[in-house]
Amino acid sequence: MQIQRWLSGVIFLSLLPFFFSSSAFAAPTQKPADVRIIVDISGSMKKTDPQNLRVPAVNLLVELLPADAQSGVWTFGQYVNMLVPLGTADNDWRAAAKKEAASINSVGLYTNLTGALEKAAWQIEENSPYQQSIILLTDGKIDMPPVAGQSVNAQERTRLFADILPAYR
Template identity: 40%
Template structure:
């Protein structure tokens, strides 16, 4: 059996069709983190993930080692919640003795397991070790077995998607991958703590993707439908300060920008939020980075049917998309005939596939043939029109 991993990235105001989202994050604080994350880069990486969460999301964060500690209580994400989360993130440590994964997973999902499988439930697990409970190797083995035979089926029944991150070669990679695949989540391996920012970003884009704009050569076009944008710019240690240039030509920096602009800066990234942005072409003065992106709040959205993260190599996949305005599907033929919906596989020089009108008015679809080779595939779906 061969498994294909799928990543679908969206451009031009696009988001998947989804119910209420809830994200819970479990951070390993066992003593081994002193070696794998000596500079505690879990803190800025977690801050990035939490800053990116859209306002309608519920979220919470827990720390675990021997026991489980609530860092940030689950609650709707708003400005106050983000401020509290940023402050409390500084409490992440590396002082625990054991890595009791079973206890942690059970504790933070207890209410999910007891209730109905309503909404979209995402659990992010970051660890650098094996299952390590108090006792001997037999106790560790028994705990690992209970995770697979008791907790995993419960997660599947409760509709919980696990996104697992292994931060060292010592982590239990087979266990983490099995949990992710079996719950249609996602599995990542961070070779070093310095990669955590980008790892968390990829997890975020899989769990709760936001509407985005194309960023080409550090330039992006904003129209009147965009109410707000958040720009993420990664920086290298030797990079000069990031600058953001308005369509009018005015330059903003971290040290010099209007009070209405929120500019959050960490050691290797800038996160800039601009409300009611001026229409036109914006320009970022920084090194081009493939992970830089522009997330937006807009009434015009391109929504995509939910897609699995993993496919068998003999499975086909139908992708459907629709444009909405203020939550309502656009069905006006005189508008839609000017829109091109296209799907393309990253790294493929072949012409993109065109989505064709489906049976339902305003819905477009394309069926991908089975992908023969196992591996991770990235697809980009775009909606392009001269009218927006």
């Protein structure tokens, strides 16, 4: 129950910019939104999100996207998949996103959080005509397969904080 409240809080805080950007009080010169939704489908999510609330969360996010937004949905376990291609959030895109969201589960063997953030940054530009946002639904664990018998999790955490997150900033 506590996890559900935590997830609800994270989702609510993630959505606050949408409430303000799509309100009637928004400035007419405001950039349209570019929202990248990244969803963890690793096995650890069975424990973290046993009711698979990621599916209704993605559906809610899809509905709340402003009409002029572009968005895409990526899932990740060991591998990163573009579940819904980056596109204009029109009715067809929303229907496709909801259909694909139904396939979100917790079957991934590993958790490639760094790779997911790296791939979702595709076509993100510093001087973009969009207001760019990332919404990450995860338990935050990095769990990569060992390479030559060596754990690479510490290296991936370092890469996340040293390379990937600064690039988003």
